[in-house]
Amino acid sequence: MITPVIIESLDQEGRGVAHVEGKVIFIEGALPGELVTYNAYRKKQNFELAQVAQILKPAFGRVTPQCQYFGTCGGCSLQHLDARTQVAAKQRVLEDNLRHIGKVKPELILPAVYGAAWGYRYxxxxxxxxxxxxxxxxxxxxxxxxxxxxxxxxxxxxxxxxxxxxxxxxxxxxxxxxxxxxxxxxxxxxxxxxxxxxxxxxxxxxxxxxxxxxxxxxxxxxxxxxxxxxxxxxxxxxxxxxxxxYTLPEFNIVMPFDPTEFTQVNPSMNRVLLRRALNLLDPRPGERIADLFCGLGNFSLPIARRGAYVTGYEGSATLVRRAAENSERNKLSPRTKFAETNLFEIDERWMQDQGHFDKMLIDPPREGAMAVATSLNKEQAPPWRIVYVSCNPATLARDAGVLVHRNGYSLKAAGVINMFPHTAHVESIALFEKEKD
Incomplete structure (x- = not known):
């Protein structure tokens, strides 16, 4: 008979985490604070993967899933947890990653950003x-x-x-x-x-x-x-x-895209994310700002609308062309330019060759931006303010460690954006600054 366990936390897949005799147990369907029994379906030397068998003491935030297919369909993993409690759990995941992986702690935890919990996926x-x-x-x-x-x-x-x-x-x-x-x-x-x-x-x-x-x-x-x-x-x-x-009314921007090109799954939260990112970045007229992993220009064009000069870098030639077209469509070409660049292979020499940027926005894929972080050598007069938008708290934390411990930045603030309700996906944003020369 399996002894009941207490769930300590959630992992990045939305599974409950418990420990039994030094082994980590990842339990689908279990929530932090719950006392549960479980059935293991995969056993390894140091961990087990399992499903919850019986909930002996439910968590305060446990709710009845709205979707009848929850538990069978793999599209969602957290419908059994209250929406606001989901966000609190994601905030803890972000903070834990920053602490354990990056060995950093933000000076300020930004209030979590919420949106519609249902019907959001475009x-x-x-x-x-x-x-x-x-x-x-x-x-x-x-x-x-x-x-x-x-x-x-x-x-x-x-x-x-x-x-x-x-x-x-x-x-x-x-x-x-x-x-x-x-x-x-x-x-x-x-x-x-x-x-x-x-x-x-x-x-x-x-x-x-x-x-x-x-x-x-x-x-x-x-x-x-x-x-x-x-x-x-x-x-x-x-x-x-x-x-x-899709439109960005706050910035008077229309963004055409092809259906197979990357855009945010949740357009209403994308607008909120943009507002927070630009408030943190605070672009000013005449500043020179880099937008790394710029895609269609989702951040580049709003930054340019604020009067800054923006250089967007992106690895896809198709997206670079699309970003330039979108800039022209919105009459922002005089303040933007875009370059095809493999940002996973840049180094300090490349960064130095780009000239000085006052500020920088980074929005990488799940792999993060390690090459970018390591290329910002503190002796090169790098940007004094960086806003980092992340879809993976682990790589954000890794890169934050480099920016803080190697390159002299301070992690001023960090917080989560609930871009994907009912999933374990953690979208987050962080602000880094260093003393101006």
Missing amino acids: RARLSVRYVAKKDTALVGFHEKRSSFVADMQTCEIMPQRISALLMPLRKLVNALSIRQRLPQIEVSLGDDVDVLVLRNLEPLTSKDEATLKAFAEQHRIQFFLQPGGPKTAYRFYPQNAPELN
């Missing part, structure tokens, strides 16, 4: 599987720890109009001749148009094309087809649909 990659034995198609997220597609008919974290399309999409896939060669439907929503990108591994027949056109008209969506990698995606129907874009 980007999604839905898996498709045609089950020949049942002559039916499944459309949704993968089941937990499985390659199978969850048998889901609704999704609470996507807008209701898209959730309502899951069953019609099943019927659509069933009706296509390529139903066994259509593994994915990517959802990309803008302010004025909803786009579905079909990953078609074989060409459509004329009947397939007619079926898609009828579906698009009935449900008021636009189809793209993607026969190969993301760059092969093209508009299929209707050709005259509004452009795909």
Whole structure:
């Protein structure tokens, strides 16, 4: 018989963490403060992976999940925890990572930023599987720890109009001749148009094309087809649909994008994130500011709107071109320029060659920005203020350690942005400063 354990914390996958005789137990479905029993499904020398078996003492923040597929679908991991308690847990994850990995502590913990807990997801990659034995198609997220597609008919974290399309999409896939060669439907929503990108591994027949056109008209969506990698995606129907874009009203900016290009999953929280980032960065007219991992120009253009001169660096030539186009579209070209740069391979010499920046914004992928952090040698007159936006608290903490202990910055503030409610994903922001020369 397994002895009950007390859950100490949450890990970065949203699992409860306990210790038994020196071994770490990661328990799905368990929350901090709870007394639970568990069933292990993977055992190693130093840790076990498990599922909660019985909750003997529930946590104060435990709630009934809103989605009936929670626990089966792998799209969410924290629906059983009150939304505000989720954010508090994420804040602890951030602080723990900064303390244990970076050996740093922020002078100020920023108030956590909240938004809508449901219907927030404007980007999604839905898996498709045609089950020949049942002559039916499944459309949704993968089941937990499985390659199978969850048998889901609704999704609470996507807008209701898209959730309502899951069953019609099943019927659509069933009706296509390529139903066994259509593994994915990517959802990309803008302010004025909803786009579905079909990953078609074989060409459509004329009947397939007619079926898609009828579906698009009935449900008021636009189809793209993607026969190969993301760059092969093209508009299929209707050709005259509004452009795909999102707006930043506070900065009077319209940002067109292609449906396979990276944009934030949660557009309303993106606006809040931008407001906080620019308040921390405080760009002033005439300042020279670097935006590293600039993407489409999501931060570059608002910074330029404040009157600063911005140089955006990005590893993708396509995104560099798109950022320049977006800058021109918003009449900001005189204060922006963009350069294709592999920011994972830069060094001190490269940074020195760019000239002096007054301030810097860094928004890297999960891998973080170690090369950037190590290139900011304190003897090179680097930017005196850095705002670091992170989607991975572990790499943020690692890079913060370099900025503080090696390069002489102070970690002035840090906090979380609840960009992905009901998931363990931690979006955070940190402010670094050093004495001006």
